Amino acid sequence: xxxxxxxxxxxxxxxxxxxxxxxxxxSAGACPPSYVLSPSLLAARVQESVTNPQWWIxxxxxxxxxxxxxxxxxxxxxxxxxxxxxxxxVTTRDGQNKQYKINAFSTFLLAxxxxxxxxxxxxxxxxxxxxxxxxxxxxxxxxxxxxxAIAVYVAxxxxxxxxxxxxxxxxxxxxxYIGRELNPSIxxxxxxxxxxxxxxxxxxxxxxxxxxxxQAVMRGGxxxxxxxxxxxLAFQSFYVVDALYNEPSSQPWxxxxxxxxxxxxxxxxxxxxxxxxxRHVTLSFKPVELDVASTLGIVAVNALGYWIFRDANGEKxxxxxxxxxxxxxxxxxxxxxx
Numbered sequence: 300x301x302x303x304x305x306x307x308x309x310x311x312x313x314x315x316x317x318x319x320x321x322x323x324x325x326s327a328g329a330c331p332p333s334y335v336l337s338p339s340l341l342a343a344r345v346q347e348s349v350t351n352p353q354w355w356i357x358x359x360x361x362x363x364x365x366x367x368x369x370x371x372x373x374x375x376x377x378x379x380x381x382x383x384x385x386x387x388x389v390t391t392r393d394g395q396n397k398q399y400k401i402n403a404f405s406t407f408l409l410a411x412x413x414x415x416x417x418x419x420x421x422x423x424x425x426x427x428x429x430x431x432x433x434x435x436x437x438x439x440x441x442x443x444x445x446x447x448a449i450a451v452y453v454a455x456x457x458x459x460x461x462x463x464x465x466x467x468x469x470x471x472x473x474x475x476y477i478g479r480e481l482n483p484s485i486x487x488x489x490x491x492x493x494x495x496x497x498x499x500x501x502x503x504x505x506x507x508x509x510x511x512x513x514q515a516v517m518r519g520g521x522x523x524x525x526x527x528x529x530x531x532l533a534f535q536s537f538y539v540v541d542a543l544y545n546e547p548s549s550q551p552w553x554x555x556x557x558x559x560x561x562x563x564x565x566x567x568x569x570x571x572x573x574x575x576x577x578r579h580v581t582l583s584f585k586p587v588e589l590d591v592a593s594t595l596g597i598v599a600v601n602a603l604g605y606w607i608f609r610d611a612n613g614e615k616x617x618x619x620x621x622x623x624x625x626x627x628x629x630x631x632x633x634x635x636x637x
Contacts, residue, residue, distance in 0.1 A: 305476035360435025367439035374497045377406040403496045404543040424516045429509035440573045455479035499572045500539045507532045527587040
């Protein structure tokens, strides 16, 4: 869709993240609230909110922003300190090979260990702050993604920057969304690969844990946490662990087919830092009681889904790296490579 599509996605992703919160959370009173089903009531509610300065102020939480900033700093510190293999990327068109440090899984284990120890020491009530300050965390992650996207876009105009073929169209809106610079970095710190897996995905699990703690506090103990909440934590954590443990195959730009044309900014940052945790975590706001049959059925469906996902992802990764028999140039109807 070009620039119009880039504009719609740039605006639409943050809007959708907030709509998920206001449309399906404890503060909404229902999921979805009754006014969502009436276009006139919905329009009146939206107008009332966006024209009220206090509503805009309520989106910001300084304490949540500082916690989020500390979390991001922790992820950077873990990337620097924790050991990890350095994987060489493919040769880009300027003859260089980027090095990618693989230690996202170690970062996850460290964060999980610290979180577990903290909850064991101080109880579940000590770790409900992510749930209680969820709106503030949404805004903090949005600000972080926008600031980084602007910084990367501005830095792409420096002399000697290797520009991405797809993000150098000359249209500032489209280029800002797609990303002008190929593989933007600060020294050996690759901004794109770091944001893809660490701050958002690991935080996703920690937010789920915070919601389990909130249920334990509200319902009178761990034994009263719903099966649905435990399943959400188990399945989403398993997905994150799979991505982090298989970090090289989870990073498409390390592969030959992607590293030559992959960019960064707004096409990736809000999705990884804001939308990925927010859209899935929203499903956890409303407790659902499950019987044994329903629980087993959900486990079976998720197991089947994971098998399909892992098999397809493995084939896709082999294709990217030229290990799949089907690998090779893809030609269009005119005999040109795609």
